[in-house]
Amino acid sequence: MKTDVLIVGSGCSGLYCAMNLPRDKQILIITKSDLESNDSFLAQGGMCVLKSKEDYQSYFEDTLKAGHYENDKKSVEIMIKNSPDVLADLISYGADFQKDRAGNLIYTKEGAHTHPRIVYHEDVTGREITSTLLHKVKELDNVTFLEYTTLVDLICENNCCYGGVVRTKDGKIQSIEADHTVLATGGIGGLYKHSTNFKHLTGDSLAIALKHGIELEHVDYIQIHPTTLYSDKPEDRSFLISESVRGEGAKLYDKNGHRFVDELLPRDLLTQKIHEQMEKDGTDYVWEDLRTIPEEELKNHFPNIIEHCKQMGYDVFKECIPVVPAQHYFMGGIKVNHESHTSMEHLYAVGETACNGVHGRNRLASNSLLESLVFAKRAAGEIANCKVHLYHEPIDIDKEAYIDLENKYRELVLTEIERQSHKYVRSSNIGA
């Protein structure tokens, strides 16, 4: 197979990249699962935007402070300054965000934000954004989708990428040549027992990058979300109790029903406090009280969370819910420049799998959808400007090399993360 651009992943970053590529380029989007099974569909809280020029310094400072000032400042500037454009694109495609009666956007707040600056659609913002993008990309004649098709390797030589090797739905291994390859494969939550991510997101791109000496950055920067619904039953993935719930006033209690922490601390610090409290109390969770949110606001803003808790046996209008931290987000990844270009020619990485340094050591809530979109558009811009067509001799694929690949790749990524030894990673959570 041959295409102009191969995009690996059908989350918001892969789709938005496709939307921004020229219509005369043939684009192939492959995904390991079905088109809608990706973390972009799960995002609850919302997407940050620069709502006015006056908020720029404060937004910039909040992002840096949450990231422990290890952020790439240029990336932060690019992300914030491009946010109004991205929002305008999404609205023009038909995405719907909460508005007041006069038709003005309403902004919500989450932990470590000085001001409300997050646009949202109930508590299913990711689904609203990503289903809108998917609908628009499906309308494009130059885009083909292949579901249940997994990238298992890159075709590369002399540090130049010529496309990918994939395993198709019926188990065949085949090559796809491309002038440009975009890795949009999301996070690494599938490597964990307890994670909010889809199980099939196992950092495959990272393993492939390690195999070919493509530069990675900060693979030990892994975000643990402070509040997921505790369950003593085995689950596919941990259910997130969005940070915007705390932004709107929810409180956290110890086993005796006493507040023990500022609920709006940055995620890493709050996670640490919750772990300490659980240890002190000898419990597997702490309590979260949503009754401190005005009832109307709770009903209108968080219908999905209310419903899920109900299914799990909790009435959030009458009682507290048990919450526990779980793996959530990957700040590190494949090292890219401000145009999302990796250290290998003709290879790009966008979204959660990429690291342009925007989040530093800890991501500020609701910066991920935005970052994924802003830098996917920049990758598309650079690809559009490149007129080079690549040719590679047909490759002889060693099919034996791809047997038991999942375990080999999992081991490769875990070993690298362990080597960088992040303190949370060495917990019993790893190794799903």
Ligand SMILES: Cc1cc2nc3c(=O)[nH]c(=O)nc-3n(C[C@H](O)[C@H](O)[C@H](O)COP(=O)(O)OP(=O)(O)OC[C@H]3O[C@@H](n4cnc5c(N)ncnc54)[C@H](O)[C@@H]3O)c2cc1C
């Ligand atoms: C529960 C939850 C709530 C969140 N809430 C928010 C929020 O409110 N605001 C915010 O900004 N962020 C939020 N996030 C984070 C945000 O949703 C993600 O970081 C973002 O959507 C990542 O987008 P992506 O396109 O990089 O990856 P994804 O949307 O995860 O897509 C990855 C794609 O890659 C494919 N793939 C993976 N490996 C392969 C392979 N080997 N071959 C082929 N395809 C492959 C997958 O099938 C999938 O299609 C949340 C995340 C979760 C899990």
